[in-house]
Amino acid sequence: xxxxxxxxxxxxxxxxxxxxxxxxxxxxxxxxxxxxxxxxxxxxxxxxxxxxxxxxxxxxxxxxxxxxxxxxxxxxxxxxxxxxxxxxxxxxxxxxxxxxxxxxxxxxxxxxxxxxxxxxxxxxxxxxxxxxxxxxxxxxxxxxxxxxxxxxxxxxxxxxxxxxxxxxxxxxxxxxxxxxxxxxxxxxxxxxxxxxxxxxxxxxxxxxxxxxxxxxxxxxxxxxxxxxxxxxxxxxxxxxxxxxxxxxxxxxxxxxxxxxxxxxxxxxxxxxxxxxxxxxxxxxxxxxxxxxxxxxxxxxxxxxxxxxxxxxxxxxxxxxxxxxxxxxxxxxxxxxxxxxxxxxxxxxxxxxxxxxxxxxxxxxxxxx
Amino acid sequence: xxxxxxxxxxxxxxxxxxxxxxxxxxxxxxxxxxxxxxxxxxxxxxxxxxxxxxxxxxxxxxxxxxxxxxxxxxxxxxxxxxxxxxxxxxxxxxxxxxxxxxxxxxxxxxxxxxxxxxxxxxxxxxxxxxxxxxxxxxxxxxxxxxxxxxxxxxxxxxxxxxxxxxxxxxxxxxxxxxxxxxxxxxxxxxxxxxxxxxxxxxxxxxxxxxxxxxxxxxxxxxxxxxxxxxxxxxxxxxxxxxxxxxxxxxxxxxxxxxxxxxxxxxxxxxxxxxxxxxxxxxxxxxxxxxxxxxxxxxxxxxxxxxxxxxxxxxxxxxxxxxxxxxxxxxxxxxxxxxxxxxxxxxxxxxxxxxxxxxxxxxxxxxxx
Numbered sequence: 001x002x003x004x005x006x007x008x009x010x011x012x013x014x015x016x017x018x019x020x021x022x023x024x025x026x027x028x029x030x031x032x033x034x035x036x037x038x039x040x041x042x043x044x045x046x047x048x049x050x051x052x053x054x055x056x057x058x059x060x061x062x063x064x065x066x067x068x069x070x071x072x073x074x075x076x077x078x079x080x081x082x083x084x085x086x087x088x089x090x091x092x093x094x095x096x097x098x099x100x101x102x103x104x105x106x107x108x109x110x111x112x113x114x115x116x117x118x119x120x121x122x123x124x125x126x127x128x129x130x131x132x133x134x135x136x137x138x139x140x141x142x143x144x145x146x147x148x149x150x151x152x153x154x155x156x157x158x159x160x161x162x163x164x165x166x167x168x169x170x171x172x173x174x175x176x177x178x179x180x181x182x183x184x185x186x187x188x189x190x191x192x193x194x195x196x197x198x199x200x201x202x203x204x205x206x207x208x209x210x211x212x213x214x215x216x217x218x219x220x221x222x223x224x225x226x227x228x229x230x231x232x233x234x235x236x237x238x239x240x241x242x243x244x245x246x247x248x249x250x251x252x253x254x255x256x257x258x259x260x261x262x263x264x265x266x267x268x269x270x271x272x273x274x275x276x277x278x279x280x281x282x283x284x285x286x287x288x289x290x291x292x293x294x295x296x297x298x299x300x301x302x303x304x305x306x307x308x309x310x311x312x313x314x315x316x317x318x319x320x321x322x323x324x325x326x327x328x329x330x331x332x333x334x335x336x337x338x339x340x341x342x343x344x345x346x347x348x349x350x351x352x353x354x355x356x357x358x359x360x361x362x363x364x365x366x367x368x
Numbered sequence: 369x370x371x372x373x374x375x376x377x378x379x380x381x382x383x384x385x386x387x388x389x390x391x392x393x394x395x396x397x398x399x400x401x402x403x404x405x406x407x408x409x410x411x412x413x414x415x416x417x418x419x420x421x422x423x424x425x426x427x428x429x430x431x432x433x434x435x436x437x438x439x440x441x442x443x444x445x446x447x448x449x450x451x452x453x454x455x456x457x458x459x460x461x462x463x464x465x466x467x468x469x470x471x472x473x474x475x476x477x478x479x480x481x482x483x484x485x486x487x488x489x490x491x492x493x494x495x496x497x498x499x500x501x502x503x504x505x506x507x508x509x510x511x512x513x514x515x516x517x518x519x520x521x522x523x524x525x526x527x528x529x530x531x532x533x534x535x536x537x538x539x540x541x542x543x544x545x546x547x548x549x550x551x552x553x554x555x556x557x558x559x560x561x562x563x564x565x566x567x568x569x570x571x572x573x574x575x576x577x578x579x580x581x582x583x584x585x586x587x588x589x590x591x592x593x594x595x596x597x598x599x600x601x602x603x604x605x606x607x608x609x610x611x612x613x614x615x616x617x618x619x620x621x622x623x624x625x626x627x628x629x630x631x632x633x634x635x636x637x638x639x640x641x642x643x644x645x646x647x648x649x650x651x652x653x654x655x656x657x658x659x660x661x662x663x664x665x666x667x668x669x670x671x672x673x674x675x676x677x678x679x680x681x682x683x684x685x686x687x688x689x690x691x692x693x694x695x696x697x698x699x700x701x702x703x704x705x706x707x708x709x710x711x712x713x714x715x716x717x718x719x720x721x722x723x724x725x726x727x728x729x730x731x732x733x734x735x736x
Contacts, residue, residue, distance in 0.1 A: 157538075159532070160532045161531055161532075162459075162529065163527075163528075164527070164529075165527045165528075166525050166526040174527065174529065174549050177548070178546070180545070181542050182542075
């Protein structure tokens with residue numbers, strides 16, 4: 001049954017999206033303001049589950065593409081995503097039935113909500129990642145054999161592109177160059193799909209999950225223990241490390257925010273050092289001794305030790321006290337095909353993926 | 369009155385296009401083979417003058433984009449330009465009346481001829497440069513206020529883009545990046561225009577001129593003096609320098625072939641050294657003493673001293689004996705607006721444009 005999302009829902013989903021964003025995807029705060037403004041102007045948003053979609057309905061994800069470090073300085077007006085969306089609709093010559101987040105994490109959790117409020121279209125309670133990822137082919141739709149194109153990119157100046165490519169890696173390549181040219185960020189409408197494809201290949205219930213995570217953090221009212229415990233309970237996650245940020249290096253490279261954060265352990269992790277490597281999103285959490293605590297595609301999220309609130313990679317700063325948690329990713333990624341697309345080796349790390357729950361159990365065993 | 373172009377016409381136009389290409393635009397030889405093959409398969413091509421176009425007819429230039437150094441190693445099949453052309457036609461939702469070269473110089477003189485043979489469409493006897501230029505906004509249509517977009521780019525793999533931009537500089541920027549991604553060369557359909565716009569802003573008669581230049585060189589049968597004299601007579605050009613190539617430096621940079629050729633003077637130029645700077649096309653010819661003999665937008669063409677045949681920048685080699693000629697460009701470029709778009713300062717040279725005929729007269733005066 002459809003349900004209506006109001007302002008508090010949007011706030012909760014934004015908080016949860018920052019947790020699922022695993023540090024990347026851009027701070028949802030800006031997107032939240034866009035979505036709230038759109039709701040105030042046009043009324044609440046209808047959230048529908050994938051099961052409610054007619055098989056032949058046309059579903060179009062709406063998103064922002066680019067480096068979060070740029071996005072926070074280049075705030076979209078909400079108009080650009082409408083332009084991209086309508087350009088794709090007109091290119092396809094068919095009415096769009098609903099929009100949907102391409103990723104549940106970060107700013108892109110909010111873009112389709114703002115668009116839905118403006119257009120009156122429902123939002124599907126599913127995404128293609130169950131988290132956030134930096135590249136266009138890193139979606140479960142890609143694993144399902146869906147094409148990213150026809151895809152539309154627009155910028156705030158009024159430039160637009162319609163792409164048709166032979167595969168999703170070419171989409172990523174051409175769209176990334178255009179995004180860099182456009183100043184590092186663009187608005188996109190991508191992976192047009194049928195209701196049937198959405199049901200088969202999407203990750204269902206993820207918007208609701210984001211809302212539950214956000215509500216738990218809000219209800220804990222700054223008590224970090226209960227906030228973090230509730231998040232772990234809801235997500236089936238693990239407490240990986242507690243520490244203070246002692247170093248952050250970052251660079252914007254090829255349209256991505258890449259870098260590394262170093263944490264000096266505190267509490268039970270006193271004396272240990274953790275390195276978190278990121279490319280937009282946190283990819284690998286590894287101690288100085290080389291012990292991997294979690295790696296992509298499992299989720300690595302940094303929470304503020306005081307409030308339990310998620311910290312994005314661009315907000316990582318010297319002196320911050322944080323708790324690092326790991327959350328098991330969707331089963332869809334935990335296949336040889338999935339790991340080929342988003343496993344640590346794709347990102348250039350010479351390690352094999354081991355489920356975060358196994359790594360956590362091993363570490364627990366050793367510390368006893 | 370329309371006239372039919374056969375194989376000998378194509379050969380002559382290709383030779384003339386290499387002269388008008390001022391060293392750039394890619395060797396027309398490859399394009400000539402494509403066009404001849406298309407004529408053999410589909411029959412002769414109809415050439416019509418701009419005056420014959422209905423005012424509301426849709427005219428679409430077809431061209432290749434990229435660095436000539438890449439193009440000579442990445443021969444188009446003829447299929448790609450058809451794909452780009454048809455994609456633009458379908459995007460515009462209107463029948464195309466005729467195709468037209470965007471530039472009369474180089475490979476791009478041939479692409480629309482091959483396309484015309486395949487599609488049975490006529491080719492308009494006009495272009496937007498009266499020569500060859502390296503960037504998309506460097507056309508008289510741009511001076512006339514026409515938009516380069518909607519524009520389609522395709523590659524031989526099957527990727528394609530439809531661009532819509534706020535101005536022609538953005539078109540150049542986004543299309544250039546995509547072309548680099550596509551391996552350094554792409555096929556494009558660009559500057560869709562009406563018959564009226566083509567008449568007003570095109571450079572009429574340029575295909576016929578190319579054919580006349582080529583015929584003169586062919587008829588001279590390797591006698592360089594008569595070939596060069598005939599070319600100068602037909603084009604109103606000037607003999608600038610005779611010498612031997614003693615150095616060539618070139619690099620492929622940002623999708624362009626850039627470089628410099630150095631010539632040691634011979635005959636009446638004995639003891640002098642000439643430097644020709646190019647970015648795809650020859651831009652400035654300057655003696656070591658700093659005397660400019662010709663500069664863009666006037667045409668600087670290098671001819672083989674033995675045969676009078678044009679030498680493209682990628683064919684410039686140590687030891688070649690050549691004659692450098694200068695040809696006055698179209699009057700459309702000889703305005704403040706024209707010079708802003710294609711004058712020496714746009715290309716980064718700290719010199720003012722002086723008409724090649726004045727420079728030649730001055731030099732002649734001094735040498736007496």
